[in-house]
Amino acid sequence: MQLIFKIAWRNILRHKGKSLIIGLILFLGSLLMTVGNGVISGMDHGLEQNVVNGFLGDVVIISEKQKTDNILLDFTGTLIEPITNYPQIKKLLQAERFVSRFLPAGKNMSLALSDDYNATPGFAYLLGVDFAEYQAMFPDSLKALEGRLFKPGERGILVPKKARDEFYNFTNRWLIPEGCSLVEANLSKDAKENLKTIIKADNIVLLGMNENNSSTDLRFGIKGVIAYRTLNTIFGHFSITDIESYRECLGYFSSSAHAIQVAKEDQKLLDLDTTNLDSLFGTESLMVSNPQAKPTPAPAAIAAAKAPADVDIEAGVYNMIFVKLKKGTSYNYAVSQLNKIFTANQAKVRAVTWKKASGFIGSMTTIIKGSLLAFVSLLFLVAIIIIVNTLTMAALERTPELGMMRAIGAQKQFVRLMFLSETAILSLVFGGAGFLLGAIIVNLIPMLNITSANDMVQLLYGGDIFHPLLKWTDIVVTLLELSLVTLIAAIYPIRVAGGIKPLDAIARD
Amino acid sequence: MKKTAKNIIEISGLTKDYPLGNTTVNALRGIDLNVQEGAFTSIIGPSGSGKTTLLNIIGCIDTATRGSVKVAGHEITGLNDKQITDLRLHTIGFIFQTFNLIPVLDVLENIEFPLLLMKKHSGAEIRQRAEKLADLVGLGEHVKHRPAELSGGQRQRVAIARALVTSPSLVLADEPTANLDSVTGGQILEVMRQMNRLEKTTFIFSTHDANVLKYAIGVTKLKDGVITAN
Numbered sequence: 125m126q127l128i129f130k131i132a133w134r135n136i137l138r139h140k141g142k143s144l145i146i147g148l149i150l151f152l153g154s155l156l157m158t159v160g161n162g163v164i165s166g167m168d169h170g171l172e173q174n175v176v177n178g179f180l181g182d183v184v185i186i187s188e189k190q191k192t193d194n195i196l197l198d199f200t201g202t203l204i205e206p207i208t209n210y211p212q213i214k215k216l217l218q219a220e221r222f223v224s225r226f227l228p229a230g231k232n233m234s235l236a237l238s239d240d241y242n243a244t245p246g247f248a249y250l251l252g253v254d255f256a257e258y259q260a261m262f263p264d265s266l267k268a269l270e271g272r273l274f275k276p277g278e279r280g281i282l283v284p285k286k287a288r289d290e291f292y293n294f295t296n297r298w299l300i301p302e303g304c305s306l307v308e309a310n311l312s313k314d315a316k317e318n319l320k321t322i323i324k325a326d327n328i329v330l331l332g333m334n335e336n337n338s339s340t341d342l343r344f345g346i347k348g349v350i351a352y353r354t355l356n357t358i359f360g361h362f363s364i365t366d367i368e369s370y371r372e373c374l375g376y377f378s379s380s381a382h383a384i385q386v387a388k389e390d391q392k393l394l395d396l397d398t399t400n401l402d403s404l405f406g407t408e409s410l411m412v413s414n415p416q417a418k419p420t421p422a423p424a425a426i427a428a429a430k431a432p433a434d435v436d437i438e439a440g441v442y443n444m445i446f447v448k449l450k451k452g453t454s455y456n457y458a459v460s461q462l463n464k465i466f467t468a469n470q471a472k473v474r475a476v477t478w479k480k481a482s483g484f485i486g487s488m489t490t491i492i493k494g495s496l497l498a499f500v501s502l503l504f505l506v507a508i509i510i511i512v513n514t515l516t517m518a519a520l521e522r523t524p525e526l527g528m529m530r531a532i533g534a535q536k537q538f539v540r541l542m543f544l545s546e547t548a549i550l551s552l553v554f555g556g557a558g559f560l561l562g563a564i565i566v567n568l569i570p571m572l573n574i575t576s577a578n579d580m581v582q583l584l585y586g587g588d589i590f591h592p593l594l595k596w597t598d599i600v601v602t603l604l605e606l607s608l609v610t611l612i613a614a615i616y617p618i619r620v621a622g623g624i625k626p627l628d629a630i631a632r633d
Numbered sequence: 634m635k636k637t638a639k640n641i642i643e644i645s646g647l648t649k650d651y652p653l654g655n656t657t658v659n660a661l662r663g664i665d666l667n668v669q670e671g672a673f674t675s676i677i678g679p680s681g682s683g684k685t686t687l688l689n690i691i692g693c694i695d696t697a698t699r700g701s702v703k704v705a706g707h708e709i710t711g712l713n714d715k716q717i718t719d720l721r722l723h724t725i726g727f728i729f730q731t732f733n734l735i736p737v738l739d740v741l742e743n744i745e746f747p748l749l750l751m752k753k754h755s756g757a758e759i760r761q762r763a764e765k766l767a768d769l770v771g772l773g774e775h776v777k778h779r780p781a782e783l784s785g786g787q788r789q790r791v792a793i794a795r796a797l798v799t800s801p802s803l804v805l806a807d808e809p810t811a812n813l814d815s816v817t818g819g820q821i822l823e824v825m826r827q828m829n830r831l832e833k834t835t836f837i838f839s840t841h842d843a844n845v846l847k848y849a850i851g852v853t854k855l856k857d858g859v860i861t862a863n
Contacts, residue, residue, distance in 0.1 A: 127746075127750075130738075131735065131737055131738065134738070524731070525736065527733075531694055531721060531727050532721065532722070532727055532747050532750075533718060533747050533750045533799075534722075535715060535718050536714065538750065626721075627694050629729075629733065630685070630689065630694065630729070630807075
């Protein structure tokens with residue numbers, strides 16, 4: 125082998141031009157593959173970290189009636205089905221050893237209404253949670269830019285900066301938290317242009333959207349304007365409210381409805397509240413969304429009322445349950461186990477991974493990875509064609525030399541190995557250099573602390589900071605691809621070289 | 634009692650036909666030839682007489698159409714590629730008209746090459762043997778030179794040393810002096826003759842140069858694929 129490598133190496137040096145062409149192609153392919161994989165892995169890892177730890181958890185439990193698994197951002201406006209048996213599911217989750225913690229939540233769309241009848245109603249995603257539980261589940265996932273976060277048991281809404289900008293565009297109202305003044309630095313571009321005429325509001329009326337129009341318009345006091353730790357592009361759509369207000373807004377059966385029995389005559393009085401647009405039509409006009417939905421009492425009164433301490437908040441309706449798994453538990457295992465348990469216990473829910481639950485965001489990395497693979501495969505295909513052509517020409521040019529080797533006793537295998545070695549050395553040297561440079565680039569980029577406020581770029585980064593990451597699987601894949609290219613590119617020239625007979629060398633002379 | 638030399642080559646009824654378009658060229662027509670061990674014999678004849686074809690078949694580089702060819706006791710017509718290659722490596726040495734050295738190896742490495750293929754000897758043994766032969770062919774001072782840095786005569790000396798390094802029973806040389814001037818050609822033949830004497834190696838070389846003939850001990854004349862004198 126030493127002899128083969130010696131001849132192969134010297135031949136590479138002898139035919140510098142050809143070696144350089146082949147090497148350069150391998151170098152570029154390897155570099156592109158390494159950096160590309162690093163970027164995608166970083167994006168994958170960033171998205172996973174940010175979505176799992178900041179919003180959805182590892183696994184999401186949704187109603188079995190839910191048509192699609194994508195429950196994070198569905199731009200078709202598909203509503204999320206209610207889950208009415210949370211206490212049963214809670215018991216099942218508590219019994220599972222691989223479950224670290226979980227959080228039930230309401231999540232659906234609402235219509236943002238305005239006092240200005242000329243304004244277009246806007247849309248808002250609502251996330252209804254027990255805020256203390258939310259913070260325990262997703263610690264440090266958000267911060268207040270203006271105002272403050274919820275106090276224990278408090279009702280109201282936390283509006284993300286992104287959602288506030290959108291509300292302004294629809295309702296012409298600039299939302300500021302209760303008791304706070306306008307912060308000019310936080311104004312959107314449009315709001316800045318209309319600074320003199322800007323209308324401030326410390327509350328917003330939201331009308332929950334459900335299929336049966338049984339929802340209620342509800343005035344939410346704004347407690348804070350928030351920013352999520354990362355990926356505000358995605359999460360910034362979601363305003364957080366307490367679960368009870370959420371249920372009322374969506375026309376769901378709330379735990380407070382159990383607890384507060386409002387007399388019919390009082391109900392009429394409450395209905396006079398002008399903040400409730402539905403009240404103009406009387407209580408009879410309130411519709412029932414589903415068997416669990418009940419007519420909701422006047423929201424202003426409910427908002428003001430404090431639920432009794434013994435109210436079981438968990439008895440009400442949710443839309444999903446976010447589940448965090450213990451370290452080392454695979455998503456597929458957890459989902460499969462949970463679904464078995466849910467089926468066995470007729471829990472009428474199903475578990476999906478965060479990737480499926482987050483729709484296009486979860487599959488984005490797979491799509492980009494596929495695209496990169498297709499691009500690199502095309503590059504490698506071109507590389508293979510060039511390498512095959514160059515090596516075959518080299519084999520034919522070297523017929524006298526190779527034929528002579530065979531004449532003086534070199535077996536076909538020797539000649540084949542010599543050619544394979546030449547290609548392998550080129551792959552190793554140039555492909556290896558491409559890989560090393562790629563690895564250095566991937567490891568250097570995070571040190572530059574590149575950030576972006578651009579929505580699409582943030583998605584590509586998998587977070588606010590561009591943090592490519594080279595996983596060992598990427599390294600293996602890159603090396604395998606290089607080896608495969610080497611082998612495929614060498615097969616035909618090797619056959620040509622191995623087929624050269626001593627007589628060919630003499631005939632050439 | 635006088636010891637009788639064995640035949641290293643035994644050829645009988647050797648025919649070689651080449652298809653050429655719609656016709657067939659009869660390069661060799663029923664050759665019968667025996668060559669004794671230790672011979673220093675020349676095959677002569679005009680161009681197209683079949684000299685190279687005969688050498689190629691003896692050297693297992695080409696195959697016979699019909700007939701029997703025994704080299705060092707091996708009937709070569711029935712051997713597969715691997716066996717033939719092994720026979721060439723262990724039994725036959727080649728000296729080509731155009732030197733055919735490995736361009737990326739220096740003089741010493743070129744000489745060592747067949748020994749390395751044999752995988753029988755230690756590195757030190759190989760190096761020692763190669764150096765000895767390089768000295769013997771007068772290239773002791775040029776062992777680190779690559780073929781491109783040598784003259785034609787020097788390259789042919791390397792080829793001779795390489796052909797002899799495995800101590801083959803038979804060395805075949807196809808017009809070894811064809812591309813050399815007469816002085817250099819003479820020197821090459823002297824070296825070959827010297828090797829024949831020292832190593833008892835059988836040499837068969839083809840030529841159509843009458844000046845070369847004076848070095849030969851035996852001569853086989855070929856004309857139109859037939860032996861006319863032996």
